[in-house]
Amino acid sequence: LEIRPEECWWIPKGAPTLIAPKPSCDDELSQRVYRLLREIIKDPNVELPSLSPAVQQILVMIEDQDVDFGGLAEVLAQDQVLAAKVLRTANSAAYKSVSPISRLDVAIPRLGCEGLRSILMGRTLREMTAGLDGDLRQAAQDIWNRAIASAVMVSHMASTYQLLPGQASLVGLLHDLGMTGVLKVANDHQREFNEKVPRNVFDALCWEWHELIGHRIATAWELPEPLPHIIGGHHQLIDDDDPDFVYMYLVQFSDVSCSLLDIGPYVPYDFFKTPCVDTLGLKDDELTRRQLIEIPELIRERSLQY
Ligand SMILES: [Fe+2]
Ligand SMILES: [Fe+2]
Numbered sequence: 001l002e003i004r005p006e007e008c009w010w011i012p013k014g015a016p017t018l019i020a021p022k023p024s025c026d027d028e029l030s031q032r033v034y035r036l037l038r039e040i041i042k043d044p045n046v047e048l049p050s051l052s053p054a055v056q057q058i059l060v061m062i063e064d065q066d067v068d069f070g071g072l073a074e075v076l077a078q079d080q081v082l083a084a085k086v087l088r089t090a091n092s093a094a095y096k097s098v099s100p101i102s103r104l105d106v107a108i109p110r111l112g113c114e115g116l117r118s119i120l121m122g123r124t125l126r127e128m129t130a131g132l133d134g135d136l137r138q139a140a141q142d143i144w145n146r147a148i149a150s151a152v153m154v155s156h157m158a159s160t161y162q163l164l165p166g167q168a169s170l171v172g173l174l175h176d177l178g179m180t181g182v183l184k185v186a187n188d189h190q191r192e193f194n195e196k197v198p199r200n201v202f203d204a205l206c207w208e209w210h211e212l213i214g215h216r217i218a219t220a221w222e223l224p225e226p227l228p229h230i231i232g233g234h235h236q237l238i239d240d241d242d243p244d245f246v247y248m249y250l251v252q253f254s255d256v257s258c259s260l261l262d263i264g265p266y267v268p269y270d271f272f273k274t275p276c277v278d279t280l281g282l283k284d285d286e287l288t289r290r291q292l293i294e295i296p297e298l299i300r301e302r303s304l305q306y
Contacts (some may be wrong), residue, residue: 007293009261012268018275020259020267023203033189034201040185041209047188048181048217049128054079055120056221062113063224072116073104085119086111089305114166118151121173126306128180132187135199142264143179148306149263150175150254152298157253157280157291161246168250170227175251177231178214182206211235252276261296 005011025034040046051059057075061068076083083104090107091100101107108116125147129140154172155165182205186197215232223231226244234251242248253276259267271277272284282288 003289003293008289009296010257010271010292012260012270013266014268016268016270016273018270018273020269023200023207025198025200025204030198030201033195033197034204037185037189037197037201037205038208040189041182041205041213044216046185048213048220049184051124051221052079054082055124058120059117059222062116067113069105069108072108076104076108082120082123085123086116089115089119092305112166114164114170118166118170118173121170122148122151122306125173125177125180128183132183133190134196136183136187136190136197136202139199139202140183143176143183145263145303146255146258147173147176148303149258149261149299150251152302153254153257153295154247154250156295156298157250160291161250161280163246163250168247171230171247171251172254174218174223174227175230175234175254176210176214177217178210178212179206181213181217182209246280249276249280253280253282257292257295261299263299 025031054075058072061072061075076086086104086107087101089095090110095110101110111119126144129144132140150172151169152172155169158165158168182202186202186205189195190197211232211234215228218228218231226247230244230247230251234248238245238248252274256267256269256271256274256276258264260269260271272282
């Protein structure tokens with residue numbers, strides 16, 4: 001395999017660093033908006049993003065021991081966009097469909113519960129990051145792009161660590177779920193008071209609150225473990241005996257990689273020396289380079305599915 005230097009996205013452009021710069025909002029106006037929104041976010045009764053009734057119902061149904069595929073198909077059929085997406089995915093190359101599937105009750109078992117959950121969550125996240133104004137529009141787009149990229153990367157690396165690709169994909173997709181909560185608070189404020197929330201204020205709020213808010217949302221949505229645990233603590237110091245140890249580091253690996261891939265703000269991480277890449281045991285060798293080099297194309301493919 002011939003690797004061209006321009007394909008090596010993991011080589012930092014600029015002075016290499018091990019930590020992301022902390023977002024700052026020091027000017028007076030930013031500080032005022034920041035403090036205001038922080039008080040709203042801290043309130044345990046703040047209104048957070050909610051699931052559509054159909055999605056909620058399907059999530060409950062697939063938790064069931066013996067899943068009722070006919071019943072699921074009926075609920076799913078109420079949401080045309082979702083139903084179309086399920087059929088498209090079941091017929092895609094990824095599921096190696098032999099004959100075309102046109103019925104939902106056939107398509108659903110093909111995807112499996114994990115696959116279906118992934119579609120539901122992808123669509124929910126997409127809806128939450130669409131239709132915003134001002135600086136928040138770009139912030140939302142960044143959240144979405146990073147979620148897709150993380151889903152691709154965590155599942156791409158999953159087999160190396162004996163993790164299930166479906167679950168891994170969901171972990172990547174949802175790990176920063178809390179940012180959609182911060183997004184909602186900021187967007188509601190913009191609408192209500194006709195006051196723009198600058199990007200640096202949004203980033204500072206996310207930095208501080210996205211894990212806690214994410215945990216609240218995951219709990220409210222009754223997402224199964226390990227999701228709430230990972231969503232609520234992926235930037236904390238990770239215990240060696242944490243059962244989701246590898247997921248936590250893979251999520252961090254995906255964050256580092258997103259920044260190096262220009263998905264969201266660029267950070268010139270010293271890739272192989274970052275604690276997550278190092279702990280995951282990834283070395284600058286042929287095998288790892290082969291794995292890494294596939295990532296941009298996989299992200300492009302996955303992005304096209306939405
Ligand atoms: Fe995060
Ligand atoms: Fe992240």
